[in-house]
Amino acid sequence: MENKNIEIVIIEDEEDVLELLEYHLQKEGYDVMGFLSTENVEQFLEEENPSLMIVDRNLPGTEGSEFISQMRETGYEMPVIFLTARDKESDLEEGFTRGGDDYMTKPFNPKELLLRVAALLKRSGIHTSDKVKYRDMVLDLQQHTLTVDGKPVDLTNLEFRLLHTFIKNPHQPLDRDFLRDEVWGDDSVNFHDKTINVAMNRLKKKIDPSGEKEYIVPVWGIGYKLN
Amino acid sequence: MENKNIEIVIIEDEEDVLELLEYHLQKEGYDVMGFLSTENVEQFLEEENPSLMIVDRNLPGTEGSEFISQMRETGYEMPVIFLTARDKESDLEEGFTRGGDDYMTKPFNPKELLLRVAALLKRSGIHTSDKVKYRDMVLDLQQHTLTVDGKPVDLTNLEFRLLHTFIKNPHQPLDRDFLRDEVWGDDSVNFHDKTINVAMNRLKKKIDPSGEKEYIVPVWGIGYKLN
DNA sequence: ACAACTTGGAAACATTTTGGTTACAAAGAA
DNA sequence: TTCTTTGTAACCAAAATGTTTCCAAGTTGT
Numbered sequence: 288m289e290n291k292n293i294e295i296v297i298i299e300d301e302e303d304v305l306e307l308l309e310y311h312l313q314k315e316g317y318d319v320m321g322f323l324s325t326e327n328v329e330q331f332l333e334e335e336n337p338s339l340m341i342v343d344r345n346l347p348g349t350e351g352s353e354f355i356s357q358m359r360e361t362g363y364e365m366p367v368i369f370l371t372a373r374d375k376e377s378d379l380e381e382g383f384t385r386g387g388d389d390y391m392t393k394p395f396n397p398k399e400l401l402l403r404v405a406a407l408l409k410r411s412g413i414h415t416s417d418k419v420k421y422r423d424m425v426l427d428l429q430q431h432t433l434t435v436d437g438k439p440v441d442l443t444n445l446e447f448r449l450l451h452t453f454i455k456n457p458h459q460p461l462d463r464d465f466l467r468d469e470v471w472g473d474d475s476v477n478f479h480d481k482t483i484n485v486a487m488n489r490l491k492k493k494i495d496p497s498g499e500k501e502y503i504v505p506v507w508g509i510g511y512k513l514n
Numbered sequence: 515m516e517n518k519n520i521e522i523v524i525i526e527d528e529e530d531v532l533e534l535l536e537y538h539l540q541k542e543g544y545d546v547m548g549f550l551s552t553e554n555v556e557q558f559l560e561e562e563n564p565s566l567m568i569v570d571r572n573l574p575g576t577e578g579s580e581f582i583s584q585m586r587e588t589g590y591e592m593p594v595i596f597l598t599a600r601d602k603e604s605d606l607e608e609g610f611t612r613g614g615d616d617y618m619t620k621p622f623n624p625k626e627l628l629l630r631v632a633a634l635l636k637r638s639g640i641h642t643s644d645k646v647k648y649r650d651m652v653l654d655l656q657q658h659t660l661t662v663d664g665k666p667v668d669l670t671n672l673e674f675r676l677l678h679t680f681i682k683n684p685h686q687p688l689d690r691d692f693l694r695d696e697v698w699g700d701d702s703v704n705f706h707d708k709t710i711n712v713a714m715n716r717l718k719k720k721i722d723p724s725g726e727k728e729y730i731v732p733v734w735g736i737g738y739k740l741n
Numbered sequence: 742a743c744a745a746c747t748t749g750g751a752a753a754c755a756t757t758t759t760g761g762t763t764a765c766a767a768a769g770a771a
Numbered sequence: 772t773t774c775t776t777t778g779t780a781a782c783c784a785a786a787a788t789g790t791t792t793c794c795a796a797g798t799t800g801t
Contacts, residue, residue, distance in 0.1 A: 336685075362648050362684045362740075366637060383629040388637055389616070390626075399617075402610040410593065410615055410637055431687055431736060443787055444735040481749090482789060488750060489788090505749060507797065670776055709778060711760060716777095732760065734786065 293413060294318040294337040295404070298325055298354070299370065300346050304393065308341060311397045312404070325354045332358070334425070334434045336416045337365060339408060341400075344371040344382060352385040359386040366407040370395065421454045421513070422502065424494065435494055445470065446490045453503060453513040460506035487511055520640065521545040521564040522631070525552060525581075526597065527573050531620065535568060538624045539631070552581045559585070564592060565640045566631060571598040571609060579612040586613040593634040597622065648681045648740070649729065651721065662721055672697070673717045680730060680740040687733040714738055 295317045299305040305321050312319045320337065322328050324347055344351040355367050366388040371378060382390050388411075389403050417428040423436045431447060433440045442450065452469045453461065461469075463483050471478070491503050506512050522544045526532040532548050539546045547564065549555050551574055571578040582594050593615040598605060609617050615638075616630050644656040650663045658674055660667045669677065679696045680688065688696075690710050698705070714730065722729050733739050 360647075360649055364684075379623075379626055380629060383633055388633050389630075396606075399606055402607060403616075406610055406615050407637070410634070429686060431733065445788070479790060481791080484749060485751090485789075507748070672777070706779060708760085708780080712762090712778075715761065734759070 292318065293339075293408065294320065294335060296328065296331070296337040296340045297321045297342075298323075298328060298340070298346065298351065299343045300324060301343075304343075304370075307397070308400075311401060315401055317404075325349045325351075328354075329358075332363060334437060334439065338413045339365055339404060339411075340367045341404075342367055342369055344369050344378065352382050352387065355387065356385040366411045368400075368403060368407065419451070419454050421457060423500070424450075424454070424502070426451060426454060433494070440493055442490075442493060445486060446493065449486060449490055450494065453511070457513045460509045460512040462510040466510060483510075519545065520566075520635065521547065521562060523555065523558070523564040523567045524548045524569075525550075525555060525567070525573065525578065526570040527551060528570075531570075531597075534624070535627075538628060542628055544631075552576045552578075555581075556585075559590060565638075566593050566595070566635060568595045568597060568627075568631075571596050571605065579609050579614065582614065583612040593638045595627075595630060595634065646678070646681050648684060650727070651677075651681070651729070653678060653681060660721070667720055669717070669720060672713060673720065676713060676717055677721065680738070684740045687736045687739040689737040693737060710737075 295312055297308050300323050309319045309321050342351045368389040369382040369387045370391055370393055372393045379390055388407055419426040425434045433442050448470050466483055495502050503511050503513050522539055524535050527550050536546045536548050569578045595616040596609045596614045597618055597620055599620045615634055646653040652661045660669050675697050693710055718730050730738050730740050
């Protein structure tokens with residue numbers, strides 16, 4: 288599917304409309320994340336970088352355009368398509384001046400929506416951020432951040448590289464020599480036995496404090512493995 | 515007038531519609547060039563570089579979308595808005611797939627047209643004003659001035675360039691090598707470790723003396739990031 | 742099963758790396 | 772010159788990483 292990895296966020300309080308939107312967009316291969324209100328969206332944006340948003344103007348609580356206006360001020364620049372049942376001129380203007388890129392009135396023609404989505408994505412140059420996912424973990428290689436179960440987890444540089452090499456080689460016991468070459472580099476002389484152990488344990492504790500997820504397990508006499 | 519020097523080409527065979535379009539766009543300060551057919555447009559494009567085109571689908575001789583399709587193949591990439599009297603779905607699709615960015619049906623609302631023109635110009639990177647905004651900050655690229663929360667803040671040249679590169683790449687950790695290339699230039703030999711640190715701290719102190727806004731935060735082991 | 746041995750984990754501590762602060766010097770502009 | 776901007780150096784603080792020690796758990800041979 289060609290639209291893989293392009294993420295689209297929808298905020299729409301009418302559940303059936305939301306489902307319809309999700310259906311059509313997913314059929315085109317987009318990754319769709321739907322919300323029934325602006326709640327939680329801000330948190331979501333901190334973790335993911337959607338390429339486009341489709342937002343109902345008429346939302347419970349915050350107005351849709353009000354929300355986008357705030358979002359723009361915070362520095363988010365992805366294209367936004369507003370949806371509205373109304374068709375008043377003043378509303379239209381407000382939508383555009385608050386940072387909207389396009390405007391469609393409900394009921395909308397699904398084909399047209401898809402065409403407008405595609406046109407906007409093309410025009411704005413899609414920035415698919417480099418992300419690697421594994422189970423509950425999302426490693427953003429560009430932002431150098433990790434989220435586990437949606438919650439951000441602070442990693443040091445070393446820990447980040449370490450986890451990255453494990454995610455690149457899952458289900459495989461990586462021995463200490465390999466890790467040393469890969470993460471620390473060949474130039475590291477005087478390498479202590481326990482250096483890797485300690486680093487691994489610090490990493491394990493950060494990504495799974497309770498130890499219940501067992502992301503990384505020791506392989507006795509070899510090294511460690513990511514499950 | 516703020517839209518000065520932005521040139522818009524219109525191709526529309528109905529003379530009264532063309533005049534109406536020219537009137538509204540000129541009132542907004544755009545430079546408008548109208549054509550009654552696709553004839554002569556190609557020649558015009560070789561001499562001028564309009565920022566946007568508004569094209570009727572239903573033209574005598576060549577179809578409007580056919581013309582744009584050829585134009586795209588020749589390498590022209592400016593945004594295009596199609597106008598049409600018809601409202602058939604197949605036409606709509608053809609318009610978008612042949613390189614259109616937006617689509618309006620006649621009779622159109624002039625206000626909406628202007629809004630869509632402005633939105634497309636913004637999205638395609640043509641700045642109607644040489645100002646960049648980020649959160650509370652407004653960077654005037656022409657005047658080389660900055661205001662934070664509406665209050666003017668004096669920046670030196672170096673600081674201005676530095677902040678500008680951060681605003682161009684928000685939410686992303688910029689490492690020291692990148693900053694060095696971008697702001698100081700590759701030719702700088704004998705570059706001291708701490709040069710960037712000191713420059714960054716001077717900048718941070720100027721745009722956020724109390725440190726409470728946290729515009730720019732260090733990313734340990736990498737560089738700095740604008741939030 | 743048991744002791745002897747090997748390996749991994751935990752915690753405390755030490756070292757190194759990195760960023761922040763300040764003062765001052767050099768370079769450049771008015 | 773005089774003022775401003777920018778770079779350098781020295782020093783401090785914070786964070787990351789490495790080392791050591793001790794203990795727990797797994798392995799092996801008897």
